[in-house]
Amino acid sequence: xxxxxxxxxxxxxxxxxxxxxxxxxxxxxxxxxxxxxxxxxxxxxxxxxxxxxxxxxxxxxxxxxx
Amino acid sequence: xxxxxxxxxxxxxxxxxxxxxxxxxxxxxxxxxxxxxxxxxxxxxxxxxxxxxxxxxxxxxxxxxxxxxxxxxxxxxxxxxxxxxxxxxxxxxxxxxxxxxxxxxxxxxxxxxxxxxxxxxxxxxxxxxxxxxxxxxxxxxxxxxxxxxxxxxxxxxxxxxxxxxxxxxxxxxxxxxxxxxxxxxxxxxxxxxxxxxxxxxxxxxxxxxxxxxxxxxxxxxx
Numbered sequence: 570x571x572x573x574x575x576x577x578x579x580x581x582x583x584x585x586x587x588x589x590x591x592x593x594x595x596x597x598x599x600x601x602x603x604x605x606x607x608x609x610x611x612x613x614x615x616x617x618x619x620x621x622x623x624x625x626x627x628x629x630x631x632x633x634x635x
Numbered sequence: 636x637x638x639x640x641x642x643x644x645x646x647x648x649x650x651x652x653x654x655x656x657x658x659x660x661x662x663x664x665x666x667x668x669x670x671x672x673x674x675x676x677x678x679x680x681x682x683x684x685x686x687x688x689x690x691x692x693x694x695x696x697x698x699x700x701x702x703x704x705x706x707x708x709x710x711x712x713x714x715x716x717x718x719x720x721x722x723x724x725x726x727x728x729x730x731x732x733x734x735x736x737x738x739x740x741x742x743x744x745x746x747x748x749x750x751x752x753x754x755x756x757x758x759x760x761x762x763x764x765x766x767x768x769x770x771x772x773x774x775x776x777x778x779x780x781x782x783x784x785x786x787x788x789x790x791x792x793x794x795x796x797x798x799x800x801x802x803x804x805x806x807x808x809x810x811x812x813x814x815x816x817x818x819x820x821x822x823x824x825x826x827x828x829x830x831x832x833x834x835x836x837x838x839x840x841x842x843x844x845x846x847x848x849x850x851x852x853x854x855x856x857x
Contacts, residue, residue: 607727610727
């Protein structure tokens with residue numbers, strides 16, 4: 570995974586979906602993000618992340634509620 | 636002329652009826668032109684913020700335009716108002732389509748992102764639309780061909796052609812680097828010009844296009 574590309578993608582999508590976002594961690598194999606907003610929009614954000622930017626292959630997403 | 640430099644003609648007013656949409660391009664940038672049921676024309680970036688589908692493929696629903704793909708609906712300010720998969724969702728203000736300024740003058744829809752720019756001036760009280768002519772040649776070549784056919788320049792992208800007692804208004808749109816649309820109208824009442832005169836000037840313009848494209852073909856063969 571290209572960390573810079575993925576975080577830029579995630580920040581853009583979160584901004585569009587009006588979600589608060591914090592990048593907790595990111596490296597070449599995983600990223601941890603914290604987002605807050607309407608449930609449906611968090612679902613949409615998860616869907617967007619599952620697709621990811623063109624230069625990242627997303628294999629799995631784990632989601633936890635704070 | 637680019638969208639940020641001045642008013643760009645994007646179609647004849649008569650070609651976009653209330654409740655319909657169409658797509659066009661300005662120097663390659665994709666634009667949706669649509670008319671709401673109140674009769675107001677709109678020109679926006681032709682891209683749904685959801686999945687990038689062209690909004691010009693969508694449907695006008697009252698004063699909203701709905702994306703063909705997932706039905707997201709946008710109001711006349713470009714703001715998303717309704718997402719069918721989430722009918723109770725309070726749609727955030729961040730889901731919005733970039734919109735452009737629009738005016739209708741001389742029977743033509745014009746759009747721009749620029750402030751303080753003027754639409755070419757011409758004396759006209761009534762308008763009869765003729766046709767939009769799409770030519771596979773750069774805008775400078777098409778403009779020059781109309782000048783050679785007797786057009787007087789009114790602006791960098793518009794001119795007036797006097798033929799006998801008839802006055803035509805022609806506005807030019809660079810749809811791509813080597814493609815041009817010429818939107819043609821007659822200054823005068825539809826009661827006088829509808830029918831035979833419209834056909835006559837449509838054929839005259841098509842003749843110009845044939846000459847332009849044939850000249851290009853000859854140049855390519857040579």
